[in-house]
Amino acid sequence: MKVTLENVLPGEIEARSFEIITEELGGRKLDEDKAPVIKRVIHTSADFEYADTLCFSDGVIGKALEAIRCGASIVTDTQMGRSGINKRSLARYGGQVYCFMGDEDVARQARENGTTRAVAGVDKAASMEGPLIFAVGNAPTALVRLYELIKEGRIHPALVIGVPVGFVNVVQSKELIMATEVPYIVARGRKGGSNVAAAICNALLYMIDETRGQ
């Protein structure tokens, strides 16, 4: 067996990857503002299905960038998602990344309410000040709870990234979010993940970084 490695310098791997993605998307027309998000999700998953399944509410990219510029913080439903987000880039605009899944009070609340820690984590986030972005890559129960709080007017997220992955209520939870008036980016269907959630956050961050020339 002959394996031939492509000779690409470390600093050029990402750019070369995006070139390949663009090539393979072929003549497909992506909205200019959404393309960086779609391509970064494909970059992180090697899964071109996302070009079809990523759904964007009207004007969501502009709203999301504005929220980040105004210091929005990001709440994730996994430590993995938190790990994957470029926290240094977010901090430039004043935001932080929070994940409440390991918090003692969240675990206790979930036990008491017979619910998931993801739900208790959303309840905890609901009391936070300032613009909030929810990046849900794992728990459909978190999205369902967000839907309830949004409908009750108890939470007003600047953006909901709804990309949980899986088999139980995942598809439905995404449809619920898309039935609200909140700005959203959702991966319709079963696919998604903490890596996808982080990739979407990073794509947004890098769009701002680029316009700042960083």
Next chain:
Amino acid sequence: MKVTLENVLPGEIEARSFEIITEELGGRKLDEDKAPVIKRVIHTSADFEYADTLCFSDGVIGKALEAIRCGASIVTDTQMGRSGINKRSLARYGGQVYCFMGDEDVARQARENGTTRAVAGVDKAASMEGPLIFAVGNAPTALVRLYELIKEGRIHPALVIGVPVGFVNVVQSKELIMATEVPYIVARGRKGGSNVAAAICNALLYMIDETRGQ
């Protein structure tokens, strides 16, 4: 639009998900020892392609479980991968999870050698004592470096989990690992990710936990 949520208790979501996966795999015959790994990867990705693309070296499951029981540590190439691995479960057998990507000496070494931090991280891991499992979910350069060190007899991993994702040298790096004599679990092709790497580690851990009745 009518969205109907399935009524599943928090503690039963995972079991129900695995039921659905088993149903949808249909009559497909999976080797009994590999099935928990394949199903957990599908669980984490909602991507049934992995049933076809996951490749296992001869007897790898038994060897991997034995290595973990003997206190093997796991080296990942991303903090995300590290986050996703059940560290409490691994610690029961004496192992820890390491990720060197943020280390100052690794960054310096990478700069000096004009290589990636992932490569420098593998070089750092090569000097570690005890059985080692490499869980590579991101950087093909880490796999290529592992291949070189294995070929030079400078490293003897107990297991290489080779599941980087992407477009540049990803496919090739996996083929290189499969051409060695080391125990491996590889996701052939472009797909993979830190979440997949962590899922494979966790599947192995839970297989041991189960036989211990935990």
